[in-house]
Amino acid sequence: xxxxxxxxxxxxxxxxxxxxxxxxxxxAEPAIPPAPTCPAETKEWSAFINAMPGPGAxxxxxxxxxxxxxxxxxxxxxxxxxxxxxxxxQRIVLALASSPDAAGGWQQLRAExxxxxxxxxxxxxxxxxxxxxxxxxxxxxx
Numbered sequence: 001x002x003x004x005x006x007x008x009x010x011x012x013x014x015x016x017x018x019x020x021x022x023x024x025x026x027x028a029e030p031a032i033p034p035a036p037t038c039p040a041e042t043k044e045w046s047a048f049i050n051a052m053p054g055p056g057a058x059x060x061x062x063x064x065x066x067x068x069x070x071x072x073x074x075x076x077x078x079x080x081x082x083x084x085x086x087x088x089x090q091r092i093v094l095a096l097a098s099s100p101d102a103a104g105g106w107q108q109l110r111a112e113x114x115x116x117x118x119x120x121x122x123x124x125x126x127x128x129x130x131x132x133x134x135x136x137x138x139x140x141x142x
Contacts, residue, residue: 036070036073036096037095037096037127037128038094038096038127038128038130038132039067039068039069039075039094039096039127040068040069040070041067041068042065042066042067042068042094042125042132042133043065043066044064044065044066045063045064045065045125045133045135046063046064046065046135046137047061047062047063047064047120047123047135047138048061048062048138048139048140048141049061049062049116049118049119049120049138049139049140049141050062050116050141051116051118051140051141051142052141052142053142058114058115058116059114059115059116059117059118060112060113060114060115060116061090061112061113061114061116061117061120061123061138062110062111062112063077063092063110063111063112063113063123063125063135064108064109064110064111065077065109065125065133066106066107066108066109067094067106067107067109068105068106068107069096069102069104069105069106069107070104071102071103071104072098072099072100072102072104073096073097073098073099073102073104074096074097074099074102074107075094075095075096075097075107075109076094076095076096076097076109077092077093077094077109077110077111077125078092078093078095078111079091079092079093079111079113080092080093080126082117085121087117087119087120087121088117088120088121089120089121089122089123089124090113090117090120090122090123090124091123091124091125091126092111092123092124092125092126093126093127094109094125094126094127094132095127119138119140120138121136122134122135122136122138123135123138
């Protein structure tokens with residue numbers, strides 16, 4: 001009798017557990033391409049120092065440009081480090097972020113750094129460790 005119970009358990013237990021197992025039909029899930037980390041193209045980069053006087057005014061470095069971004073992403077500019085050269089170069093970080101509702105195309109970008117230094121040698125816009133643009137003509141609006 002005991003041998004019969006062991007044999008039945010060995011036969012019925014795998015069949016009972018098979019209902020709990022995941023079904024694999026062998027079809028692979030469609031590959032989702034990784035989101036890009038940098039825009040395909042950029043253009044129209046400029047930088048200037050707004051040193052206009054006025055109540056509470058601070059010198060401000062303003063950097064603008066355009067980036068071609070794919071649908072579902074937005075581009076941002078953030079201040080990076082300033083080097084120790086005299087006059088220094090200011091780094092600006094260009095990055096893409098996921099934004100499911102965003103339409104693709106050319107996006108206008110703007111970064112402001114307050115307080116700005118009195119003068120800059122250049123502004124270097126970089127993405128993912130690579131320079132996208134180097135701006136050397138930095139005007140001062142007074």
